[in-house]
Amino acid sequence: MDLQLKGRVALVTGGTRDVGREIALTLAAEGAAVAVNYRDAADEAAAVVAEIHAQGGKASSYRADLADHASVQAMIAQIVADFGGLHILVNNAGLAIRKPFKDTTPAEWRSQIDVNLLGTIQLCHAAGPHLEKAGDGRIIAIVGDSSRVGESGLSIVGAARAGVIILMKSLAREMGRAGVTANTVSLGLVETGHDPEWLNANRDKLVRLYPVRRLGRPDDIAPTVALLASPRSGWITGQVISVSGGYCMV
Numbered sequence: 001m002d003l004q005l006k007g008r009v010a011l012v013t014g015g016t017r018d019v020g021r022e023i024a025l026t027l028a029a030e031g032a033a034v035a036v037n038y039r040d041a042a043d044e045a046a047a048v049v050a051e052i053h054a055q056g057g058k059a060s061s062y063r064a065d066l067a068d069h070a071s072v073q074a075m076i077a078q079i080v081a082d083f084g085g086l087h088i089l090v091n092n093a094g095l096a097i098r099k100p101f102k103d104t105t106p107a108e109w110r111s112q113i114d115v116n117l118l119g120t121i122q123l124c125h126a127a128g129p130h131l132e133k134a135g136d137g138r139i140i141a142i143v144g145d146s147s148r149v150g151e152s153g154l155s156i157v158g159a160a161r162a163g164v165i166i167l168m169k170s171l172a173r174e175m176g177r178a179g180v181t182a183n184t185v186s187l188g189l190v191e192t193g194h195d196p197e198w199l200n201a202n203r204d205k206l207v208r209l210y211p212v213r214r215l216g217r218p219d220d221i222a223p224t225v226a227l228l229a230s231p232r233s234g235w236i237t238g239q240v241i242s243v244s245g246g247y248c249m250v
Contacts, residue, residue, distance in 0.1 A: 003232060004230055006030075009035070011079060011086060012034060015045070022222040024059070025051065025055075027229060030226055032088065034052060037062050037093065039066070049061050062078060080130055085130060085134060089140070091164070092142045098153045109156050116160035117167075132180055134179075135178070137178075137179065138229045142187065145186050179234070181234065183233075183237060188246075190217065210247050
């Protein structure tokens with residue numbers, strides 16, 4: 001199926017590795033020009049851009065601290081200046097600190113809320129006018145299933161991303177009249193470079209929670225995001241789509 005992404009411009013936050021990298025590569029392979037956002041990983045962002053270029057695609061990297069309003073505004077303005085517009089916003093960047101709630105600190109609360117919730121709000125606010133101008137803009141937020149069902153050790157990030165789900169539903173209602181859709185992709189546990197020691201120590205127990213009896217991979221996620229980013233998904237909005245190997249079925 002042609003997803004009709006040629007000529008469209010997509011921003012993928014946290015696009016340097018794992019799920020974000022796979023989303024960026026998939027959107028580029030489908031014909032979109034991709035803005036790869038990063039905060040600290042300049043070399044990894046450059047590598048993703050180089051890989052897209054090697055495949056004949058269009059991409060550039062953009063540094064921004066998503067918790068900083070001015071930084072987000074400047075990044076969106078530069079992307080629009082470089083590519084001539086913005087059609088797709090993929091809110092993928094996130095920060096999760098796994099520990100019991102009683103052991104968390106105010107600084108940890110703030111850092112996770114700033115990136116996961118405030119950062120998404122700021123991105124949507126800055127990108128929104130450009131998505132509405134496009135006439136068929138797309139917003140996709142990536143969250144974990146902990147934001148839907150709760151999970152021990154992830155109370156703060158789960159709460160922040162639960163806020164993101166409501167933000168997407170609210171924007172779906174508010175921006176739909178301008179042709180913009182807003183959806184959430186909710187993930188089970190995906191094999192990434194984050195927290196590998198904990199994952200490997202608990203792998204057997206974790207896998208039993210999934211009916212398909214394996215954890216996710218980044219390439220399990222990107223096709224769903226690409227579909228939601230496509231003009232073909234114009235009648236899907238305000239939804240929470242679980243890509244989780246059956247971990248969450250609500």
